[in-house]
Amino acid sequence: MKTKISIIAALSLTMVGFAQKNEIKDAEKALKDGDAAAAKTSIESAMGSISGADEKLQAQYYYTRGKIYADLAKKGDDSAFEPAANSFQKVLDIEEQSGKNKYSDEATQYMASVSADLVNSAVSDNEQKKFDSAADKLYMSYKLSPKDTTYLYYAASSAVNGGHYEKALKYYNELQDIGYDGSGIVYKATNVATGEEEIMDKVQRDLMIKSGTYKDPVDEKTPSKKAEIVKNTALIYTQLGQDDKALDAYKAARANDPNDVNLILNEANLYFKLGDKDKFKELMAEAIALAPDNPDLHYNVGVINMEQGNFEEARESYKKAIEINPGYTNAYLNLSTTYVNEGNALIDEMNSLGNSRADIAKYDELKTKKDDLFTRGANILEDALKTNPDNQGILTQLKNIYGAMGDNENFMRIKKMLGE
Structure with a gap:
């Protein structure tokens, strides 16, 4: 009797596996035919039982699911970005744990594509003053590609522009935790045909100069953003009524950039708000000495x-x-x-x-x-x-x-x- 139960259980598991494979195949076919909505329905029908599948099938499932949601996101469904990114990350996690590498390379490429689509969508959101959405997308881009720390910086900026100060504060604190500097070099050259100066990467710029289609190369250094980040952190604490934290942030900011007049004025205004007018006058005297x-x-x-x-x-x-x-x-x-x-x-x-x-x-x-x-x-x-x-x-x-x-x-x- 025990043997029969065991056989029935094994048969049951095998049939579930077949069902999952069929659903994945149906999803892949629908995606290939350009019907992402049908593909989504098929792939999600397998979600409930995929955790019991073997690692190979799980990797295939999440890879397919990631492609489906990436396609939906590209077609304008903003809610599809997160499941697309999470699915591709799941592929990487599963195959790293199993030691196999069937889908990881392509999943990595798709993640880079999703990240680029997120950034483009965020740019559009910012233009339409959808700052909260833009901040979320830029932050997701950063999480997909942690080496691209500039995305985190721009996520904070979008949050500030939209008045979402607590979100901006989270991003600014994260920037400080990772030691973000933001300085670098911008490579420019003048287009001979149009007479306009353009920005490009160094390799491309140097090639264009050699080809003669561009002239007057310029390597422009961009300043560090550390002082700006600390200053904005202090301003947000002030905005949120967390005056003690704001004062600490101003001290840190001024230690980093003691000659920033606007920074001195912001600190002075906080002391004025707190009723310490003597400290206000002291700081204003410092500002006058500089300007x-x-x-x-x-x-x-x-x-x-x-x-x-x-x-x-x-x-x-x-x-x-x-x-x-x-x-x-x-x-x-x-x-x-x-x-x-x-x-x-x-x-x-x-x-x-x-x-x-x-x-x-x-x-x-x-x-x-x-x-x-x-x-x-x-x-x-x-x-x-x-x-x-x-x-x-x-x-x-x-x-x-x-x-x-x-x-x-x-x-x-x-x-x-x-x-x-």
């Missing part, structure tokens, strides 16, 4: 000093910004405001005085000083009007100052300029 002719840097330092009540320091910064850019309207407005704010502080003191002779004398002294500050603030805006005669912000602030001073003549003049 002394940038008016925005001086202006921003002026803003912080004005907020902290350091009017003289603020004025120096605003004046420097105006010196560099004579049309810097906001610098004029804020410079004027430093005098107005200082004058307003005197009004509070004036109102606190009594009616004694000493208080009246003190009141007159403070009023003269206040009027002088308001006049200086007004004169700055009058100068600004010479280059910005129709600026509504300047005119409105100037009208308010003359109104506070009781200068009715100038008040009405500015009011008329405002069209009121």
Whole structure:
């Protein structure tokens, strides 16, 4: 009785094997006839029992399945890329384990083709602003061909462009883990027929130069992308509200590229967000030392000093910004405001005085000083009007100052300029 059971089991397994082979053959025939959909149906019908087949049949199955899904992907089915890649990888794994090599070489070639199709599809997705899909495809291309680390870099860039920051962060961290540098050499030459400069690989470029169809070869070095990657990592941490990690990333980035002004500004802005305005000023001073002719840097330092009540320091910064850019309207407005704010502080003191002779004398002294500050603030805006005669912000602030001073003549003049 035991023998009969054993024979029945063996016959059963043999019949399953025949069924799998037939399904694979049907799938291969349908694929050859150009009917990838029918081929997919046939190959997937064998999926449930393929794990029980021998290694030779498993390799054949996954090789065929990979070809079917690669064909579907080439025809525009984006969901087919992953099963195609996974199937060819399965072929390599099975044959490596078994020591046989019937399908591995062709599977490797197909994987390279799938990778190229993925990249082309990702380029199209990026053009259509389908950044998330593009990032996934580029990352899959990298996993198919880990030596092509540039795909991982562009996957991160696509994720950033689409605002998918956590995905981008994963890719950037992976780039740092593998020590990605991104520097290299781009080989260019000018097409004699068109006069346009073109990029190609070195061997092709050198051959074209020898043939005389191209001229003026150029070997252009591309800079390392390490600093950019660390900087973007820090920006993403900031975007995600992970400020401590962002600060650590900025330290790493600045150690790698201490003279990157934008990097300093991004770190300064984070400290400003955290309320550490002294550190903000310190970093802004570093940035100014590196880019002394940038008016925005001086202006921003002026803003912080004005907020902290350091009017003289603020004025120096605003004046420097105006010196560099004579049309810097906001610098004029804020410079004027430093005098107005200082004058307003005197009004509070004036109102606190009594009616004694000493208080009246003190009141007159403070009023003269206040009027002088308001006049200086007004004169700055009058100068600004010479280059910005129709600026509504300047005119409105100037009208308010003359109104506070009781200068009715100038008040009405500015009011008329405002069209009121």
